Amino acid sequence: MKTNLVLFGKPGAGKGTQASFLKETYRLKHISTGDVFRYNISENTPLGQLAKSYMDQGDLVPDEVTIQMLEAEVNKFPDVAGFIFDGFPRTTAQAEALDQFLSRKNMSISGTIALEADEDVLTARLLERGKESGRPDDQDETKIRNRFEEYNKKTAPLEAYYRNQNKFYEVDGIGEISEITQRISKVIDSL
Numbered sequence: 001m002k003t004n005l006v007l008f009g010k011p012g013a014g015k016g017t018q019a020s021f022l023k024e025t026y027r028l029k030h031i032s033t034g035d036v037f038r039y040n041i042s043e044n045t046p047l048g049q050l051a052k053s054y055m056d057q058g059d060l061v062p063d064e065v066t067i068q069m070l071e072a073e074v075n076k077f078p079d080v081a082g083f084i085f086d087g088f089p090r091t092t093a094q095a096e097a098l099d100q101f102l103s104r105k106n107m108s109i110s111g112t113i114a115l116e117a118d119e120d121v122l123t124a125r126l127l128e129r130g131k132e133s134g135r136p137d138d139q140d141e142t143k144i145r146n147r148f149e150e151y152n153k154k155t156a157p158l159e160a161y162y163r164n165q166n167k168f169y170e171v172d173g174i175g176e177i178s179e180i181t182q183r184i185s186k187v188i189d190s191l
């Protein structure tokens with residue numbers, strides 16, 4: 001059985017940072033939809049051009065485009081031991097599409113791990129990250145607030161979606177990076 005993890009949490013919660021450690025330990029393919037979009041923007045592809053207008057405002061990219069892209073990414077790696085989904089799913093439609101897609105491939109989500117942290121801490125982290133990354137959506141507090149709003153409105157309901165499947169695990173996202181990795185590893189090892 002493949003191990004397929006969803007890393008869940010608000011912008012800045014540390015999903016990408018943690019995924020980069022976990023993918024080594026568990027030999028999983030890390031797919032960050034935000035990274036794939038940013039790559040497409042840097043290459044100025046039609047997908048990048050479409051995504052940019054949403055991302056720059058901190059709005060979610062439409063489901064249809066995002067789901068198609070995610071499925072194409074997964075299909076590129078048929079032989080991996082499993083996936084870490086980072087920043088996907090972000091809506092109920094995406095979660096349902098992911099379940100259906102994985103089930104067509106005889107796979108399923110093993111667990112959804114939520115990194116918990118409050119919005120003030122996260123805002124400070126994102127503004128700090130924005131100085132180095134140059135990401136326009138990390139540099140402006142209004143855009144950051146909008147990303148939290150999108151999360152609270154569209155993504156937060158997924159907690160109930162995965163709880164209903166007994167697949168939701170909460171981890172305290174505040175602390176040393178390595179401590180948090182250990183907390184997550186404990187969950188993964190229990191799956």
Ligand code: AMP
Binds near residue numbers: 059061066086
């Ligand atoms: P992230 O790198 O995960 O913070 O994502 C940056 C931006 O990319 C988000 O604010 C959205 O505009 C877009 N994005 C990334 N993943 C998704 C997704 N699953 N659904 C819709 N938009 C997404």
